[in-house]
Amino acid sequence: MSPMPVSSSHSVALNTGLQMPLLGLGTYKLCGPADVYQAVDAALAAGYRSFDSAAVYRNEADLGKALRELLPKHGLTREDVFITSKLGPKDQGMRAMEGALHSLSQLDLEYIDLYLIHWPGTQGLPVADDCNPGNRAQSWASLEELHGQGKLRAIGVSNYTPAHMSALMQSCKVPPAVLQVEFHPRLCQPELRNLCKEFGVCFQAYSSLGKGELLTDPVILEVAKNCERTPAQVLLRWAVQQGVPVLPKSSNPERILQNAEVFDFTLSDPDMDRLSALDCGHRFCWDPSERFLILTPLSSRLTNSSLILRSCRPYFLAAHREGGADKDRPLNGKPSVGVPTSSSPLACSSTSLEMVEAMDSEFSLTRPANERIKDKWNRQA
Numbered sequence: 037m038s039p040m041p042v043s044s045s046h047s048v049a050l051n052t053g054l055q056m057p058l059l060g061l062g063t064y065k066l067c068g069p070a071d072v073y074q075a076v077d078a079a080l081a082a083g084y085r086s087f088d089s090a091a092v093y094r095n096e097a098d099l100g101k102a103l104r105e106l107l108p109k110h111g112l113t114r115e116d117v118f119i120t121s122k123l124g125p126k127d128q129g130m131r132a133m134e135g136a137l138h139s140l141s142q143l144d145l146e147y148i149d150l151y152l153i154h155w156p157g158t159q160g161l162p163v164a165d166d167c168n169p170g171n172r173a174q175s176w177a178s179l180e181e182l183h184g185q186g187k188l189r190a191i192g193v194s195n196y197t198p199a200h201m202s203a204l205m206q207s208c209k210v211p212p213a214v215l216q217v218e219f220h221p222r223l224c225q226p227e228l229r230n231l232c233k234e235f236g237v238c239f240q241a242y243s244s245l246g247k248g249e250l251l252t253d254p255v256i257l258e259v260a261k262n263c264e265r266t267p268a269q270v271l272l273r274w275a276v277q278q279g280v281p282v283l284p285k286s287s288n289p290e291r292i293l294q295n296a297e298v299f300d301f302t303l304s305d306p307d308m309d310r311l312s313a314l315d316c317g318h319r320f321c322w323d324p325s326e327r328f329l330i331l332t333p334l335s336s337r338l339t340n341s342s343l344i345l346r347s348c349r350p351y352f353l354a355a356h357r358e359g360g361a362d363k364d365r366p367l368n369g370k371p372s373v374g375v376p377t378s379s380s381p382l383a384c385s386s387t388s389l390e391m392v393e394a395m396d397s398e399f400s401l402t403r404p405a406n407e408r409i410k411d412k413w414n415r416q417a
């Protein structure tokens with residue numbers, strides 16, 4: 037079947053007047069020039085006109101290069117695509133201007149369509165640290181300045197809680213155009229959606245497929261079977277049918293195409309309701325309101341392999357090391373693990389690589405990984 041082009045009507049108007057496509061390609065974990073090129077090529081062919089990157093994905097340069105090479109091939113120009121990137125938590129605060137300019141130079145673009153503060157915290161500080169509100173305000177002021185210069189056509193935030201949003205709305209000169217947060221049938225975020233509606237902020241979804249894990253949910257499988265669509269299409273349709281823009285990530289050209297075919301069918305009201313009834317507040321990604329309890333007193337009684345904690349990005353990253361001796365050596369190709377800041381290493385009897393995988397997701401321990409660590413802690417402490 038030839039791809040159904042994503043027409044300009046499949047977009048939402050931002051409070052800046054810009055149109056943002058309802059469908060964009062997520063690029064987290066799309067790494068390396070060849071993989072990025074292949075995915076962008078498939079996406080442009082399938083009708084995607086929006087791409088979601090971030091400083092921390094380390095693929096801004098590859099995305100910029102792929103677009104420069106591929107736009108002419110698809111008969112498109114820079115103006116035909118909508119590029120999003122995000123300020124890394126390490127640049128939150130004083131370095132925000134530098135961070136945003138670095139994104140522009142990595143992408144090699146004169147302007148970025150949408151630039152978001154990726155996370156309300158600051159790398160190296162706990163979520164509730166007193167410096168974070170000032171850092172957020174400083175970042176926002178830098179983004180406002182670059183917006184005024186036309187370098188960031190729209191500015192917004194990601195992973196903000198209702199409290200962060202309310203504070204920003206009270207202090208900003210330029211209101212955020214977008215709030216990008218995790219959103220799928222198991223996490224419907226009614227409070228944030230209502231707030232966005234009230235403030236005129238576009239609510240945008242990430243991890244619509246639950247990082248792939250929702251694709252085997254029995255209710256979603258049943259709805260998909262009844263409407264002769266794939267589970268991914270049902271999940272994406274459920275969001276866009278409510279006017280919520282989505283950013284499915286795939287590195288596979290067939291799945292990239294499949295995920296674009298969500299504008300030629302409708303889910304019935306009962307099916308929409310069935311999906312929305314799955315809401316249980318479940319997160320596959322990080323929780324900006326959560327302070328991970330594993331950071332409470334660490335026991336030196338626990339031996340075997342060690343789970344080393346450090347203040348990493350805005351939260352604490354835990355990593356597993358067999359033996360636990362050399363704390364700074366890279367771990368199975370994962371980033372090296374720093375020396376813990378406020379606590380000594382937590383030893384944990386059998387931290388699994390599965391847990392490390394879970395923790396290697398964007399910035400955070402997933403809730404299940406956090407729960408497993410807490411359980412283990414409670415059993416052993």
Ligand SMILES: NC(=O)c1ccc[n+]([C@@H]2O[C@H](COP(=O)([O-])OP(=O)(O)OC[C@H]3O[C@@H](n4cnc5c(N)ncnc54)[C@H](OP(=O)(O)O)[C@@H]3O)[C@@H](O)[C@H]2O)c1
Nearest residue numbers: 062063064242243244245246247248268284285286287291
């Ligand atoms: N602002 C933030 O803090 C934040 C956080 C998370 C995500 N995001 C953004 O949102 C994007 C999407 O979220 P996400 O990457 O977490 O996960 P997602 O889009 O929910 O799921 C991606 C996973 O689903 C698989 N997949 C995609 N389409 C599929 C299909 N049709 N059938 C079967 N499997 C399929 C992908 O594998 P293959 O690649 O092998 O197809 C990948 O493993 C990110 O890439 C990023 O741009 C932002």
